[in-house]
Amino acid sequence: xxxxxxxxxxxxxxxxxxxxxxxxxxxxxxxxxxxxxxxxxxxxxxxxxxxxxxxxxxxxxxxxxxxxxxxxxxxxxxxxxxxxxxxxxxxxxxxxxxxxxxxxxxxxxxxxxxxxxxxxxxxxxxxxxxxxxxxxxxxxxxxxxxxxxxxxxxxxxxxxxxxxxxxxxxxxxxxxxxxxxxxxxxxxxxxxxxxxxxxxxxxxxxxxxxxxxxxxxxxxxxxxxxxxxxxxxxxxxxxxxxxxxxxxxxxxxxxxxxxxxxxxxxxxxxxxxxxxxxxxxxxxxxxxxxxxxxxxxxxxxxxxxxxxxxxxxxxxxxxxxxxxxxxxxxxxxxxxxxxxxxxxxxxxxxxxxxxxxxxxxxxxxxxxxxxxxxxxxxxxxxxxxxxxxxxxxxxxxxxxxxxxxxxxxxxxxxxxxxxxxxxxxxxxxxxxxxxxxxxxxxxxxxxxxxxxxxxxxxxxxxxxxxxxxxxxxxxxxxxxxxxxxxxxxxxxxxxxxxxxxxxxxxxxxxxxxxxxxxxxxxxxxxxxxxxxxxxxxxxxxxxxxxxxxxxxxxxxx
Amino acid sequence: xxxxxxxxxxxxxxxxxxxxxxxxxxxxxxxxxxxxxxxxxxxxxxxxxxxxxxxxxxxxxxxxxxxxxxxxxxxxxxxxxxxxxxxxxxxxxxxxxxxxxxxxxxxxxxxxxxxxxxxxxxxxxxxxxxxxxxxxxxxxxxxxxxxxxxxxxxxxxxxxxxxxxxxxxxxxxxxxxxxxxxxxxxxxxxxxxxxxxxxxxxxxxxxxxxxxxxxxxxxxxxxxxxxxxxxxxxxxxxxxxxxxxxxxxxxxxxxxxx
Numbered sequence: 001x002x003x004x005x006x007x008x009x010x011x012x013x014x015x016x017x018x019x020x021x022x023x024x025x026x027x028x029x030x031x032x033x034x035x036x037x038x039x040x041x042x043x044x045x046x047x048x049x050x051x052x053x054x055x056x057x058x059x060x061x062x063x064x065x066x067x068x069x070x071x072x073x074x075x076x077x078x079x080x081x082x083x084x085x086x087x088x089x090x091x092x093x094x095x096x097x098x099x100x101x102x103x104x105x106x107x108x109x110x111x112x113x114x115x116x117x118x119x120x121x122x123x124x125x126x127x128x129x130x131x132x133x134x135x136x137x138x139x140x141x142x143x144x145x146x147x148x149x150x151x152x153x154x155x156x157x158x159x160x161x162x163x164x165x166x167x168x169x170x171x172x173x174x175x176x177x178x179x180x181x182x183x184x185x186x187x188x189x190x191x192x193x194x195x196x197x198x199x200x201x202x203x204x205x206x207x208x209x210x211x212x213x214x215x216x217x218x219x220x221x222x223x224x225x226x227x228x229x230x231x232x233x234x235x236x237x238x239x240x241x242x243x244x245x246x247x248x249x250x251x252x253x254x255x256x257x258x259x260x261x262x263x264x265x266x267x268x269x270x271x272x273x274x275x276x277x278x279x280x281x282x283x284x285x286x287x288x289x290x291x292x293x294x295x296x297x298x299x300x301x302x303x304x305x306x307x308x309x310x311x312x313x314x315x316x317x318x319x320x321x322x323x324x325x326x327x328x329x330x331x332x333x334x335x336x337x338x339x340x341x342x343x344x345x346x347x348x349x350x351x352x353x354x355x356x357x358x359x360x361x362x363x364x365x366x367x368x369x370x371x372x373x374x375x376x377x378x379x380x381x382x383x384x385x386x387x388x389x390x391x392x393x394x395x396x397x398x399x400x401x402x403x404x405x406x407x408x409x410x411x412x413x414x415x416x417x418x419x420x421x422x423x424x425x426x427x428x429x430x431x432x433x434x435x436x437x438x439x440x441x442x443x444x445x446x447x448x449x450x451x452x453x454x455x456x457x458x459x460x461x462x463x464x465x466x467x468x469x470x471x472x473x474x475x476x477x478x479x480x481x482x483x484x485x486x487x488x489x490x491x492x493x494x495x496x497x498x499x500x501x502x503x504x505x506x507x508x509x510x511x512x513x514x515x516x517x518x519x520x521x522x523x524x525x526x527x528x529x530x531x532x533x534x535x536x537x538x539x540x541x542x543x544x545x546x547x548x549x550x551x552x553x554x555x556x557x
Numbered sequence: 558x559x560x561x562x563x564x565x566x567x568x569x570x571x572x573x574x575x576x577x578x579x580x581x582x583x584x585x586x587x588x589x590x591x592x593x594x595x596x597x598x599x600x601x602x603x604x605x606x607x608x609x610x611x612x613x614x615x616x617x618x619x620x621x622x623x624x625x626x627x628x629x630x631x632x633x634x635x636x637x638x639x640x641x642x643x644x645x646x647x648x649x650x651x652x653x654x655x656x657x658x659x660x661x662x663x664x665x666x667x668x669x670x671x672x673x674x675x676x677x678x679x680x681x682x683x684x685x686x687x688x689x690x691x692x693x694x695x696x697x698x699x700x701x702x703x704x705x706x707x708x709x710x711x712x713x714x715x716x717x718x719x720x721x722x723x724x725x726x727x728x729x730x731x732x733x734x735x736x737x738x739x740x741x742x743x744x745x746x747x748x749x750x751x752x753x754x755x756x757x758x759x760x761x762x763x764x765x766x767x768x769x770x771x772x773x774x775x776x777x778x779x780x781x782x783x784x785x786x787x788x789x790x791x792x793x794x795x796x797x798x799x800x801x802x803x804x805x806x807x808x809x810x811x812x813x814x815x
Binding site: 065066067091093094095096097098099100101102103106107109110113114117416426428436480490492494495497498500520521522523524526527528529530531532536539541544545547548549551552554 | 563565567570574575577578580581582584585586587589592593594595596597598600601602603604605606609610613614615626629630631632633636637640672711712713714716717719720721724
């Protein structure tokens with residue numbers, strides 16, 4: 001037992017000598033001393049000395065928080081030949097002397113309790129090992145659009161083998177159908193072709209088109225994948241990491257605003273293709289309706305992010321092609337975020353594109369007039385009255401949505417889809433392109449609607465993330481994992497369902513089996529197991545209960 | 558001497574425990590009464606841990622985890638939430654106040670919130686007074702209640718229900734049928750009530766063989782209800798007939814390995 005004064009941080013409040021004496025009265029404690037700073041090199045050598053002199057097999061430091069100092073003390077124990085999981089800490093500074101500096105007596109009593117709790121746990125600690133695994137230096141990229149190809153190239157350039165799988169017969173994804181890219185107005189095909197031409201001859205990239213993933217097994221460093229090729233042939237291989245770059249598709253607004261009923265009601269995506277193919281005949285008046293099937297109260301509640309800019313871009317292209325054509329954009333909120341896009345809004349206004357704001361509660365109505373003309377009846381939220389616009393081309397800006405088959409892939413990979421159907425990252429702010437499952441990453445519109453530049457940024461990001469374990473080659477995984485007592489397991493499958501990492505499966509005997517290297521050690525399975533057949537290493541039921549009861553001055557019955 | 562509650566905290570490592578550290582780093586004072594047990598995730602909190610702690614005389618148990626959507630392990634905190642909800646309903650059936658148990662979310666940056674919550678909870682427990690199970694002479698009736706509650710929380714049925722609650726409501730049951738929260742709560746409430754009574758009966762007949770009539774008197778329950786429970790308990794192998802007195806069988810507890 002090493003009790004730290006932390007200068008005056010602890011010693012100025014807690015009566016450390018009294019606590020040292022108290023510690024000696026606790027069961028199994030054979031040595032107790034105080035240090036001015038246990039974390040100093042002098043303090044650390046005291047720990048090593050104590051281990052040697054008293055043959056200590058459990059070590060407790062009562063000082064600051066394990067969140068900052070546990071690694072240091074654990075390393076010291078290891079240097080002295082004691083497994084680092086036989087070390088325990090009592091937090092008598094951050095959670096005691098600092099918070100209770102005006103109540104020194106009570107703080108001293110609390111410090112004693114915290115130490116008694118640490119002893120109660122330490123007595124039951126077991127040595128643990130952190131399994132080491134090898135990482136195959138190869139990646140699977142699912143999806144051959146701009147995102148998938150970009151990350152494949154980036155990984156290939158770093159010397160890793162990449163398998164690039166595309167379900168369509170050719171590479172390119174969504175960009176193959178796009179006309180021009182804002183804000184540069186270059187042809188989408190120009191940028192795309194460059195990348196396709198770089199991918200195809202690359203020695204490190206194996207491209208399989210018309211191919212789908214059929215089965216995924218294993219874990220980071222060791223994923224075993226089965227594919228089905230277009231010709232029906234099945235291929236198996238092992239990769240170290242997986243990148244999901246499956247993209248998205250455009251929502252088909254069947255039944256909305258006369259879509260599929262009138263020929264001159266089309267999606268923004270279709271207009272894009274007409275412009276690309278030079279097939280757009282001169283319309284008298286184009287009306288675009290934004291947020292068609294997006295930002296709804298239920299269902300597709302999200303903003304599709306790209307539609308405002310796409311509408312502005314195409315409105316300007318129509319104006320350029322046919323200056324006399326009227327273009328109206330009916331919007332709910334125009335979201336031209338960022339460095340360059342607001343400029344486009346102004347440019348469109350300057351060139352005569354007309355903007356009308358409508359409300360979600362009062363969407364525009366479309367009635368077919370005569371001579372193939374449509375009348376769009378819209379409540380003008382700013383004028384406060386209804387306005388009728390006659391139009392011969394109605395363009396619906398619809399959101400990007402997830403592919404139907406994404407669910408199947410998410411189950412295969414054991415990674416989640418969010419409520420909007422898009423792949424769901426590990427943390428929205430801090431781990432935006434990782435999945436919670438190690439070794440699997442997501443980029444591009446598979447994750448959420450985004451434009452080309454944003455997709456490319458993410459694609460480069462995932463290549464960097466995936467390269468880390470492949471460059472390191474060997475990984476140490478968590479020692480704090482779940483363990484199943486097979487004799488108690490009834491095979492009910494509660495843990496299999498509850499595990500957020502897919503780390504538990506039923507084996508051939510029908511009992512739960514934990515893949516330790518996939519388990520992250522949260523312990524939810526253990527707390528939920530109906531047969532109490534699961535416990536957690538380093539946080540066993542016995543250890544936790546002993547620690548809690550020690551707080552009450554009681555021992556386990 | 559003024560009453561100083563003994564409060565045991567079960568805090569997740571990543572958010573709540575870090576929030577508690579931050580309170581100290583920021584020198585925010587709060588009552589000294591809480592003793593914290595660090596876990597990796599609030600999802601690790603087994604209902605049995607809480608009941609064991611209360612049985613042993615804790616005046617309060619405070620579980621803290623990450624805010625929803627912030628959980629280091631995706632949704633361990635939401636699993637904890639289901640467990641605490643069940644526990645509060647279960648404790649409400651015992652002689653102990655369910656207010657002695659509380660769950661809150663505290664992020665790593667909320668040192669102030671942590672201190673505020675601990676103060677609030679400590680005051681709340683002070684207002685409730687000492688736990689009837691604290692000290693040298695715990696209330697024997699309430700102790701009996703808690704033993705039954707602990708066994709209930711350790712039994713298969715409630716654990717399966719709690720473990721599957723989130724999945725059943727989010728994804729439907731094994732037949733893919735959607736289950737609403739209301740429907741689920743109804744099943745859960747019925748299960749808590751039934752299983753708690755069965756465990757009460759179990760511990761009563763463990764002490765001494767008793768008849769249905771005597772049990773119904775002690776539990777203040779309709780004899781037919783008690784008999785129905787006895788039938789289930791016999792099927793499960795929890796109780797057997799000890800002997801017949803007059804015309805009524807007296808039941809006794811069998812060893813069920815808990």
